[in-house]
Amino acid sequence: MSHDEQAGIEKAQQPSSGLAVSIDDPVQNPGMPPHRTRMTDKDPKSAKAAERAIYGLFYLSVAGSIWAVAAYMLFPIEDMQYTSIRNNNMFIGLGIALSLLSIGVGAIHWSKTLMSDKEHVEERHPTQGTPETRAGAIEVFEKANEESGFGRRKMIRNSLFAALAASILPGVTLFRGLAPHDGNDPVALLKQTMWESGQHLVRDPHGTRIKASDVTIGSAFHVIPESLAGLSHHDGYLDEKAKAMVLMVRMRPDQITEREERKDWSYDGIVAYSKVCTHVGCPVALYEQHTHHLLCPCHQSQFDVSDEAKVVFGPAARPLPQLPITVDDEGYLVAKSDFTEPVGPSFWEIH
Incomplete structure (x- = not known):
């Protein structure tokens, strides 16, 4: 290696500013950002309002599912009239959209306002199916249940179950249109x-x-x-x-x-x-x-x-x-x- 090449390498390894580090140094861990406490963690009234909003959204989903079933009956597509077909598609679609959208918005609002907001760091380790690992998995589920309040917040849990159960009703109802309605084979x-x-x-x-x-x-x-x-x-x-x-x-x-x-x-x-x-x-x-x-x-x-x-x-x-x-x-x-x-x-x- 020539003298000029050696000098060029040494110059490249020198830090250009006080913030630079040597290429031999490991990447520094920036750490966790400062924790910002949510309003629902500080104010019980805000937490209660968020809870009401969440189960309100889930019950709104139930209403959307019921409306989709009602629209199927109110605007029968079998009439083969343009207005009836248009209304059937539009109102059933609106009901199903409201049902699924309310579940999604409610679930996101729940996770952002009431579920645990603490930052966690989990070190990587080899995955093993030992009894200790399985016991740890059970502990994780129990902790998640505790932190999310799923078992404790009964109104949210029950309204979510109701919304999920009702969301399948429009689809089941629409299957009726595939069968003959006059009893014929x-x-x-x-x-x-x-x-x-x-x-x-x-x-x-x-x-x-x-x-x-x-x-x-x-x-x-x-x-x-x-x-x-x-x-x-x-x-x-x-x-x-x-x-x-x-x-x-x-x-x-x-x-x-x-x-x-x-x-x-x-x-x-x-x-x-x-x-x-x-x-x-x-x-x-x-x-x-x-x-x-x-x-x-x-x-x-x-x-x-x-x-x-x-x-x-x-x-x-x-x-x-x-x-x-x-x-x-x-x-x-x-x-x-x-x-x-x-x-x-x-x-x-x-x-």
Whole structure:
């Protein structure tokens, strides 16, 4: 090492000010900042006011949960009216938001005003599962209970339990909307749609009939039964459409794999399948011409239209139901029958 290099190192090691330390010295522990006593620690009235505010927030959470359940009943989404749907979503959402927000704010206010405010330093040590360690853990929980006042402050504890119990009620209540309300078997409801023998396939939503000669190879048509096109929204249009909507595509006949009993369910390479995904009922409407796959945009289930719409990817449990089709005397596409199996999701273990 040259003389100049040695001099440069010694100069770099020299402190540039009185505050600097040598690189060989350990990092100094700055210590704990000065403890600042809270108002609730000095004034019993402030502590009592904070306690009232905390259990008031927890009971406000209970009120929010109850309001969400009441809103579900006051603004039934089954009415299918725009105002009712909007109010249902808005008021249930406000109730749930108030419920969860009040629990969060109350818990934070509790920790900042009434729980122990002493600073603690815990030295690191090897973690061992000895009896002494387990006994120490129990002691920690007992001390935490003592310092937080969880066992001593009954109003806060009970109001928190009430808020947590009530917070699940809106979610449980909303599950009611997933079940039929007329006592009918859901499988039977999904097995019967407006498709029937001789029912014309028409474009959705215009209701124009479709000639087989107008369906080119590679094209896809969104289809509904002709009788559905004449229904109004007040006559159950949306309910019936949710079950009867169909996607129709055309391929070369030699590209289609069909069982013998389904040979007459298609017409000259034209096949029609339910658009209702067999996972949770989302509309399957994305068709990839080159692979002949239908994609559900909700959870990415994929169905192979060239092979009886079998599931090739994703969480769907069974193939899409196929609608048997043919043509009438004028060459218009018509259904040969309704679907031979229930449409839609497989919640009920449909086989």
